[in-house]
Amino acid sequence: MKKNNEPVTALILSGGGARAAYQVGVLQGLADIFPKHSPNPFPILCGTSAGAINAAAMAIYAAQFREAVWRLVHVWANFHVDQVFRAGFGGLSLSALRWLGTLTGGIGGNQPVSLLDRTPLAHLLSQYMPFEQISQTIKDGHVRALCLTASSYSGGETVSFFQGDESIEPWVRSRRVGVRDTIGIEHLLASSAIPFVFAPQRIGDEYFGDGSMRQTAPLSPAMHLGADRLVVIGVRHIDTAPVVARRHKEPSLGEVAGHVLDSIFLDTLDVDVERVQRNNRFIEQIPNKHLPEDSATLRPVDVLFISPSQDLYKIAEKHAQLMPLSVRFFLRALGVKNERGSNLLSYLLFEKAYCRDLIALGYADTLARRKEICEFFGLCEEHGKKVDKFY
Numbered sequence: 001m002k003k004n005n006e007p008v009t010a011l012i013l014s015g016g017g018a019r020a021a022y023q024v025g026v027l028q029g030l031a032d033i034f035p036k037h038s039p040n041p042f043p044i045l046c047g048t049s050a051g052a053i054n055a056a057a058m059a060i061y062a063a064q065f066r067e068a069v070w071r072l073v074h075v076w077a078n079f080h081v082d083q084v085f086r087a088g089f090g091g092l093s094l095s096a097l098r099w100l101g102t103l104t105g106g107i108g109g110n111q112p113v114s115l116l117d118r119t120p121l122a123h124l125l126s127q128y129m130p131f132e133q134i135s136q137t138i139k140d141g142h143v144r145a146l147c148l149t150a151s152s153y154s155g156g157e158t159v160s161f162f163q164g165d166e167s168i169e170p171w172v173r174s175r176r177v178g179v180r181d182t183i184g185i186e187h188l189l190a191s192s193a194i195p196f197v198f199a200p201q202r203i204g205d206e207y208f209g210d211g212s213m214r215q216t217a218p219l220s221p222a223m224h225l226g227a228d229r230l231v232v233i234g235v236r237h238i239d240t241a242p243v244v245a246r247r248h249k250e251p252s253l254g255e256v257a258g259h260v261l262d263s264i265f266l267d268t269l270d271v272d273v274e275r276v277q278r279n280n281r282f283i284e285q286i287p288n289k290h291l292p293e294d295s296a297t298l299r300p301v302d303v304l305f306i307s308p309s310q311d312l313y314k315i316a317e318k319h320a321q322l323m324p325l326s327v328r329f330f331l332r333a334l335g336v337k338n339e340r341g342s343n344l345l346s347y348l349l350f351e352k353a354y355c356r357d358l359i360a361l362g363y364a365d366t367l368a369r370r371k372e373i374c375e376f377f378g379l380c381e382e383h384g385k386k387v388d389k390f391y
Helices: 017-033 050-060 065-076 087-103 119-128 134-137 185-191 218-222 255-263 265-283 312-318 325-333 340-349 352-367 369-379
Strands: 008-011 044-048 145-152 158-164 171-173 176-180 201-203 204-210 229-233 303-305
Touching: 008 218, 017 050, 017 065, 017 229, 017 312, 017 340, 017 352, 017 369, 044 050, 044 171, 044 218, 050 065, 050 134, 050 145, 050 204, 087 255, 119 134, 119 303, 134 145, 134 158, 145 185, 145 218, 158 218, 158 255, 176 218, 185 204, 201 303, 255 340, 265 303, 303 352, 303 369, 312 340, 312 352
Parallel strands: 008 044, 008 229, 044 145, 158 176, 229 303
Antiparallel strands: 145 158, 145 204, 171 176, 201 204
C-alpha cells in the first residue's frame, strides 16, 4: 500500500444529507485532474452520514477510480426524493399523527422514532452497493481501509467501524473508538440516520444514529488508520466576511432545525482542520532530535481542504419548488419559507436539479484549484483536460 516512502492519502467525506452531492462534484474534478488511467489515489476512505455512502461506493469500485466516480455522479445527478424517503401524503400524515398521538398520550401503542421513513434508501443501497467487493479491493491493494462513523445511542461514543488491512489496530480514545467490522448496508444506514428525521439503525446489540453527532475529531480516524495526508471535502461555504449584527424575528421550528443540523454536520469539521494545521505548525518548531523515537502521534499531516465557494442553502432555495407537494406542505408548517428556513431544505432536497447544481459547483471549485491540487499530489499540470459531464 505504501511504496518508496510515498505518503498514504486519506479521503474524508463529511455528512450533510443532500449537500453531499457537492462532494461528488469535487471527486469528478479530481478524476479530471488525475491522468486518465490513474489508480485510486485514496487508499484510506473515511465517511460520515451521507459522506459514508459516497466513501463506501468509492471503496467498492476502487479498482477503477474514474468508474467509481462516474457511478456516484450518475446516481446523484438523477436523484429523486422518493428514492431516499417516502414522500407521499399518506406516509407523512401517518407519521404526523403518530407524533401527535405521542404528545397527547392518546393514539397508537408504538412511539415514533423518526419523522421520515427511508425504506427507499435501503432498497437503493442494496441495489447499487455490492458490499462483498470491499474485501476484494482491500485484498488487491486498491484500498487500505474503509471507515464509516456512527454514534452509539446506548454508550454515547462515536464509533468508527473500519474494514481494512490486518495490520491496522482498533483504537480507544475518550468517547471515540475504532472497531474492526465487515462493512454492510447497516453501517451506512446507521451513519446516515439523522436524529429525529430518520430512525436509528441496529448493529449487533446496539442502536446507532448519525455519525456527525458528538463527532469532535472527524479527521482522527484517518490518522489512526495510517494516513500521512488528508483530502477533506466539506459542505459548508466558509464566509470570511465579518458578521454584521442584524435584527431578526423569532426563529421558526424549521429555522431551528436547520440551525441544529448545521451544528451537527458543519461545525466540528472546520475546527478539526484548523486544529491539525495548528499542530503542524507546532511540530515544525520542534527539532527532530527532540522528537520521541516513535513520533507517530506527532507527525505532521498535510491537509487539502475543499469546501463550497457559495452558500448551498441559497442554491436549495432556488429549487424549493422541486420538492414533492406533500413535503413542501410539511416543511412550510415547520416554517421553512424564507432563506433561513432553506438551511433545512438544503439537507433534504434529494432532487436532480439541485444535486446537479451542487455537482457542478464542486467540479468548478476543484478545477479552480488545479495548481494547488497538482502540487499536493505531485502531478504535472498538463495532466487532465476538461471532460464532458458524466451524466
